[in-house]
Amino acid sequence: MSIQVVATRALLAERLDAVRSSGASVGFVPTMGYLHEGHGSLVDASVACSDLTVVSVFVNPLQFAAGEDLDSYPRDLDADLDLCGSRGASLLFHPGVEEVYPEGPVQPAVPLADVALPLEGERRPGHFAGVAEVVARLLRAVGPCRAFFGQKDFQQLQVVRRMVVDLGLPVDVVGCPTSREHDGLARSSRNAYLTGAERAAAPVLHRALHAAAAAVAVPGWDRAEVEAMMVDMLAGEPAASPEYAVVVDPDTLLPADHPTSGRDLRVLVACRFGRARLIDNLGVVAG
Ligand code: AMP
Numbered sequence: 001m002s003i004q005v006v007a008t009r010a011l012l013a014e015r016l017d018a019v020r021s022s023g024a025s026v027g028f029v030p031t032m033g034y035l036h037e038g039h040g041s042l043v044d045a046s047v048a049c050s051d052l053t054v055v056s057v058f059v060n061p062l063q064f065a066a067g068e069d070l071d072s073y074p075r076d077l078d079a080d081l082d083l084c085g086s087r088g089a090s091l092l093f094h095p096g097v098e099e100v101y102p103e104g105p106v107q108p109a110v111p112l113a114d115v116a117l118p119l120e121g122e123r124r125p126g127h128f129a130g131v132a133e134v135v136a137r138l139l140r141a142v143g144p145c146r147a148f149f150g151q152k153d154f155q156q157l158q159v160v161r162r163m164v165v166d167l168g169l170p171v172d173v174v175g176c177p178t179s180r181e182h183d184g185l186a187r188s189s190r191n192a193y194l195t196g197a198e199r200a201a202a203p204v205l206h207r208a209l210h211a212a213a214a215a216v217a218v219p220g221w222d223r224a225e226v227e228a229m230m231v232d233m234l235a236g237e238p239a240a241s242p243e244y245a246v247v248v249d250p251d252t253l254l255p256a257d258h259p260t261s262g263r264d265l266r267v268l269v270a271c272r273f274g275r276a277r278l279i280d281n282l283g284v285v286a287g
């Protein structure tokens with residue numbers, strides 16, 4: 001099936017309004033491009049339950065802080081088109097910066113829920129404000145739809161869920177499982193930054209998450225001990241510089257202290273490997 005590139009909101013709305021007025025459903029997968037199998041799994045999920053799938057590719061300047069990798073962020077639109085077309089997407093929305101921000105440089109104005117404050121919110125000031133701003137603009141451009149996001153960026157997923165409710169957008173947010181390499185490393189566009197030695201070390205993220213899951217499942221577990229154990233595991237790799245390793249409540253992203261047995265919790269890690277700053281997470285159940 002052939003895929004069509006659309007660069008303006010007006011053309012996108014025209015195409016999607018026509019689709020919806022014939023009773024068909026729209027699935028939407030927002031991305032920053034340089035697509036990999038993880039993005040592909042979101043496209044698959046959308047295609048499986050939508051009549052038409054639109055994928056957006058837009059590297060959003062607003063969510064990069066000064067000194068982050070905006071300029072070097074990897075891009076390959078031809079490969080992105082091939083991936084989306086081969087997985088059954090019908091439209092690729094590829095707007096320029098001036099199409100998304102026609103008023104010029106903007107201050108993000110979308111209100112953020114408290115879930116945006118800890119973890120990535122502390123380490124990347126302004127990041128979630130930029131994410132919320134662009135996702136709100138993209139969701140408004142697409143209109144009523146199911147929108148597919150990866151659990152790989154778990155805090156972002158929770159921020160988007162809250163924002164959609166707070167703004168009353170006509171969107172069903174669907175969280176999709178993390179797609180991983182054979183050795184457990186979560187697929188990420190930023191894995192392209194890893195040297196050979198860093199790539200060999202990076203699966204320690206996944207091992208630390210699973211060790212935490214096993215520890216949390218034992219009744220009487222201690223949050224501080226589990227978090228320290230993860231940091232020790234990460235720091236045991238010379239190529240790794242851990243930033244955080246936490247066990248939290250999945251709704252608030254705040255420390256999970258004294259949870260009752262059987263509670264669903266989330267374990268999240270962030271770690272630098274040379275130029276690459278990688279994040280990962282896992283759902284766990286308290287013992
Ligand atoms: P990005 O292009 O990195 O902004 O990601 C676009 C979407 O793809 C976000 O919803 C991510 O959470 C999701 N995503 C990125 N990596 C993965 C992965 N390994 N598995 C599943 N979803 C992913």
